[in-house]
Amino acid sequence: MTFPSKVKIVEVGPRDGLQNEKETIPADIKIALINQLTAAGFANIEAASFVSPKWVPQMATSTEVMAGITRKQGVIYSALTPNMQGLTAALAANADEMVIFGSASEAFSQKNINCSIADSIERFRDVALAAKQAGKRLRGSISCAFGCPYQGEVSIPAVIDVLQRMRDLGCDEIDIADTIGVGTPNKVKTVMQALVQEFPIDRLSGHFHDTYGQALANIYASLDVGISIYHASVAGLGGCPYAKGATGNVATEDVLYLMQGLGIETGIDLDAVVEAGQFISQHLGRKGSSRAGNAIAAKRASV
């Protein structure tokens, strides 16, 4: 057992989660959500994406959102920066961490951005350099690390290759993402064990989707490897674009319940996160997909 005694939970609901919503969510709702999450104790919140509103209309309010939130000292507010234009906007908005991304699946890269994995990472060189020069943290996010909707299997050497490229661009933290949720725990362990040979274990994160219900088992398996950073989305915000109606991001409440049970410190107030989840679910007009969140809310309602 190499279980960490403390983990960092990166709350990705405001960006990765809400980005998947069709209806435009007003900036003030996003601001209120991020403020609630800040108050709940998260040390890192993915708050914005400075991508062209032509491509992702939901993120058009990113500058407004970043300007409107009440920041807490020490909390990292991250933003996706797909290109130099995005980086310039993210710097202007004073994001604390810039996020670049790439796929470990060649088929996914070709299909989504019509270029090779290697080229897709190379395109981030200027962004990475400018981020570092501005004294910002740089995070790299590797999608399809455990499987791909187009090519199926993704090899460990392919994941390592992207990891090395991101490391060489100066990434401070790298996310290993199960974009379509097909990972299962022993596979996850094997991949993570290979990756910690290539990058410091305390700067590798697990980003798991609950599409097939495996996310918590995969997090438990990653904890056993010693991984101590996990992404999660309040109320399970964010569906799966590859299976309409299926679940996407693992729900933060479920992850916190797991960590509490394991005696692992997070610094986050689960009850406050349940509140935040109820707030955004109410705005979206539907029940959230966090099992722990729904159970805790139901118990509260019955008191």
Added chain:
Amino acid sequence: MTFPSKVKIVEVGPRDGLQNEKETIPADIKIALINQLTAAGFANIEAASFVSPKWVPQMATSTEVMAGITRKQGVIYSALTPNMQGLTAALAANADEMVIFGSASEAFSQKNINCSIADSIERFRDVALAAKQAGKRLRGSISCAFGCPYQGEVSIPAVIDVLQRMRDLGCDEIDIADTIGVGTPNKVKTVMQALVQEFPIDRLSGHFHDTYGQALANIYASLDVGISIYHASVAGLGGCPYAKGATGNVATEDVLYLMQGLGIETGIDLDAVVEAGQFISQHLGRKGSSRAGNAIAAKRASV
């Protein structure tokens, strides 16, 4: 790693799952469901409960259901037998396995049946004897093994005490049930490791609820202890009476997806279970709560 290479999945949807439904489900729907599950390859299906219809109206059709299903050689069709009257009916219906039950929580026992744990198990002595004399399998089910809605914590010695009583009544198999879904994996490991000292590991089963999203992580932890029998409910049938609107039984599809990923043999056809889950969910007029089931069905629909 003591992971078993093969596990038995006990499908409890037709009884434990449907029992929680308010609307009466006609016998022919239950029969069709059980037949689909038999065809999918389950070796053990909890099919009926011979309890007074005054207490559980949903189970009033148990005799009709048991008479109507198409049995497959070697498959165990189990029935709950709360008393001698129930046992007589279960024998008349030719159930293969009789199930007796009790709680590991004194508060739960007092609150639910107004008697001590010890007395509640003692009351099953005649049932157990008659079942064995009739050459039937006997299964014991221990509820609240990881926590109780009334008293909170449940000690390991309390679980062991019930286990020993059930063992002494001649139980062939004993279920360790997380009735309210509060268990987390390291706790589950600790409890299971203690129990396998008291009862043969290959006849102990894990019955996990997904109320807080922990069930698959708990199953993964139990596999690591070497437990090789798990209960699961198609489409996640069965809610949680202690938190209205929360999730109950872990969904069979999610468990099968886990086992497939781990390379553990189940003998069950996941696609056929997804079909069965769609069938019963359609009858109930709602989406099932299996994440893997919903994802697989969504992918199918998009083809």
